[in-house]
Amino acid sequence: MTDRLLIKSGRVIDPSQGIDKIADVLIEKGRIVSIEPQEPGSGSKSQATRQIDASGKIVCPGLIDMHVHLREPGHEDEETIASGAAAAVAGGFTSIACMPNTEPAIDTEAMIEFVYRQAARAGLCNVYPIGAITKGREGKELAEMGQMVRAGAVGFSDDGCGVANPAVMFRALQYATMFNRAIIQHCEDADMAAGGVMNAGFTATRIGLPGIPAIAEEMMIQRDLSLAAETRARYHVAHLSTAGSVQLVREGKQRGIAVTAEVCPHHLLLTEEACATYDTNYKMNPPLRSRADVDACIAGVVDGTIDCLVTDHAPHGEEEKELDFQSAPFGIIGLEIALGLFAKALIEPGHVDWPRLIAMLTINPARVLQLDKGTLRLGTDADVTIIDPAMNWTVKVGEFRSKSRNCPFDGWKLSGRATHTIVAGVVRFSLEPAAVA
Amino acid sequence: MSTTGDPVQKAKSAAAASERESVVWPHRHLLALEDLTADEIRLILDTAEAFEDVSTRSVKKVPALRGRVVVNLFFEDSTRTKTSFVLAAQRLSADVVDFSAKSSSLSKGESIRDTVRNIEAMGVDLLIVRHHVAGTPHLIARNVGCCVINAGDGRHEHPTQGLLDIYTMRQVKGRIEGLEVAIVGDVANSRVARSNLHGLLKLGAEVTMVGPTTLVPRAFEKMGARIAHDFDRVIEQFDVINMLRIQRERISSNVFPSLQEYSRLFGLSAQRMKRAKPDVLVMHPGPINRGIEMAASVADGANSAVLRQVTNGLAVRMAVMFLCKQAAEGS
Numbered sequence: 001m002t003d004r005l006l007i008k009s010g011r012v013i014d015p016s017q018g019i020d021k022i023a024d025v026l027i028e029k030g031r032i033v034s035i036e037p038q039e040p041g042s043g044s045k046s047q048a049t050r051q052i053d054a055s056g057k058i059v060c061p062g063l064i065d066m067h068v069h070l071r072e073p074g075h076e077d078e079e080t081i082a083s084g085a086a087a088a089v090a091g092g093f094t095s096i097a098c099m100p101n102t103e104p105a106i107d108t109e110a111m112i113e114f115v116y117r118q119a120a121r122a123g124l125c126n127v128y129p130i131g132a133i134t135k136g137r138e139g140k141e142l143a144e145m146g147q148m149v150r151a152g153a154v155g156f157s158d159d160g161c162g163v164a165n166p167a168v169m170f171r172a173l174q175y176a177t178m179f180n181r182a183i184i185q186h187c188e189d190a191d192m193a194a195g196g197v198m199n200a201g202f203t204a205t206r207i208g209l210p211g212i213p214a215i216a217e218e219m220m221i222q223r224d225l226s227l228a229a230e231t232r233a234r235y236h237v238a239h240l241s242t243a244g245s246v247q248l249v250r251e252g253k254q255r256g257i258a259v260t261a262e263v264c265p266h267h268l269l270l271t272e273e274a275c276a277t278y279d280t281n282y283k284m285n286p287p288l289r290s291r292a293d294v295d296a297c298i299a300g301v302v303d304g305t306i307d308c309l310v311t312d313h314a315p316h317g318e319e320e321k322e323l324d325f326q327s328a329p330f331g332i333i334g335l336e337i338a339l340g341l342f343a344k345a346l347i348e349p350g351h352v353d354w355p356r357l358i359a360m361l362t363i364n365p366a367r368v369l370q371l372d373k374g375t376l377r378l379g380t381d382a383d384v385t386i387i388d389p390a391m392n393w394t395v396k397v398g399e400f401r402s403k404s405r406n407c408p409f410d411g412w413k414l415s416g417r418a419t420h421t422i423v424a425g426v427v428r429f430s431l432e433p434a435a436v437a
Numbered sequence: 438m439s440t441t442g443d444p445v446q447k448a449k450s451a452a453a454a455s456e457r458e459s460v461v462w463p464h465r466h467l468l469a470l471e472d473l474t475a476d477e478i479r480l481i482l483d484t485a486e487a488f489e490d491v492s493t494r495s496v497k498k499v500p501a502l503r504g505r506v507v508v509n510l511f512f513e514d515s516t517r518t519k520t521s522f523v524l525a526a527q528r529l530s531a532d533v534v535d536f537s538a539k540s541s542s543l544s545k546g547e548s549i550r551d552t553v554r555n556i557e558a559m560g561v562d563l564l565i566v567r568h569h570v571a572g573t574p575h576l577i578a579r580n581v582g583c584c585v586i587n588a589g590d591g592r593h594e595h596p597t598q599g600l601l602d603i604y605t606m607r608q609v610k611g612r613i614e615g616l617e618v619a620i621v622g623d624v625a626n627s628r629v630a631r632s633n634l635h636g637l638l639k640l641g642a643e644v645t646m647v648g649p650t651t652l653v654p655r656a657f658e659k660m661g662a663r664i665a666h667d668f669d670r671v672i673e674q675f676d677v678i679n680m681l682r683i684q685r686e687r688i689s690s691n692v693f694p695s696l697q698e699y700s701r702l703f704g705l706s707a708q709r710m711k712r713a714k715p716d717v718l719v720m721h722p723g724p725i726n727r728g729i730e731m732a733a734s735v736a737d738g739a740n741s742a743v744l745r746q747v748t749n750g751l752a753v754r755m756a757v758m759f760l761c762k763q764a765a766e767g768s
Contacts, residue, residue: 201656202656202659202660204656205625205654205656205657205660206471206631206656206660207571207572207593208571208572208590208591208592208593208594208628208631209571209572209591209592209593277575278571278572278573278575278576319548322548322549322550322576323548323549324549324568324570324572324573324576325570325571325572325573325576326569326570326571326591327570
């Protein structure tokens, strides 16, 4: 057994270094040691090395999903750190960042350490905890950010709710600058959104469900941009969903504010009209919006206003999602299908090419979270994803590794799928086990 | 139509007559009027007409649903609608059971799907469902084999109320096509408004939604209604004025500042009635807040069809249950 792994003849795409060429990637002792153009006669190297033939495939830095919910501790019946990590590697992700809205919330050093310990025990992929901004995510007192950073918190968020009080948000931004961590805001004015379960608009009025207006999201972004400008903090807009939000972030960047943003696959592929079936798998927060909002989100991806692509993977038990539309919880899962969904939303219609898509799933989130990841730079951890961009496949929710099944994309036909997920040089997921010689 | 003879036979012949005109009632469930065609709505109205005189006979029963079981599954309080369904089912000779959702295990733990499958397993033919959340009857219909009739889901639809309103309008005015109908009040939160709108538009009426800007969303224009916020300016044009019940609780959500102000602007007072057409038909789904959305003298006056609506509700509900069950049995 050798600890050398050669990924041969793939199209190596590494946006962090501007690489896009056919090459062999050599991994040794868990690190990237060379990216060499393919040499037909290099037989000697291959003899002592395990090989993966990646011809016709894309070889890129391991994908990063900076917004997932793993439900541990508190709701291990819905997802654990281990089952979430298994779902992640099956979807091509080598690193995920988990939100702190667990029970109890991840708001102390000990809780951050707990996540790392459970992730190490699972031994599948990197799991980075995002700490709560406020104690218990109550929006009142700042959580111990400094100690959480020491334990490895990669960012801060009260995701699930926004920080409503502007004075608290101001202090959070100001304080976080000390640690160079981003404040990740769930942008929603709770009073404006109160009682809403889908996008406010024609469809909600027609089918009689209470709405969450777009301005509930936009007003908070508008406020936060002023606070971020004032504090010069790094501010990240979680799961942005409206045309107005895209425009606000675009203008914020033009004004020189350190603002970044992310978008989910469902906000690029589905509209509010899907809710007319009253299927609770179309209930998420932010809600599915209008066609114009979807188009604006895509335009925001194309012009670079939106930096990162995320799933907002939010597992819920079947018995909860079987409730009526108002009682059922918000959220859907997506780790195992996100890559194919993003390809469908962005690559197939020609909005972006693979290098752009991969940047939004690798180096861009790595920069937001200040991780030395999302790159194939020599000497870095060999987190590598191999993608077959032409593979046609059908989503089968019943076969998910996640513990939950709440996903509206069951039966969708996608093309593009991760065939190998390699974490620190070890193949943690492979669609074709025989390919690892 | 003659007033003698067997109502079931008449209902069947009403259905058969429609079939000859190639209208077949294909629906096992009645969830929303938005889903129906104009011909299907007319078929319900005609079938209801055939059932109408059952209520006036000394023996108020026909054997149309003999041996069938109707369950009232009401997750929300209701007296009138529930009683109306019970009586309608009894007149069709069905066995009727009330399932009180509030005292059941539903409040905690058991999912709606489990509940309805359990009820169905007892051998139920028709489920009459009322729920405070839009779409719940749809969820139930997807999970059972029996017929589901929506008796009001949140602010979405209340199809049998819409049908009985339209039935009453047709009965009094002799037509629906070309009628000018006002629906006044809390349109945003009203399932009655939505069912009336869809049914009336399909049958060719003009519908105007009247109320404060906070309770009459612009989206209703896209659904085919006109919108008015000044009742006095438009009142004279209407053949029918359907007043909605105003909920006291709305004040806390700041949709209007006080009941008194609401009543001044949108209530149907005796004074305001003077501006309306002399033969205007005044309706209300009940229960009426007398003196708020409607003056007592108007509610009890010559133009009021309020009690007629209640009476007609029975025939319409008999027709709906009869047609859905027939479709389910494939006869």
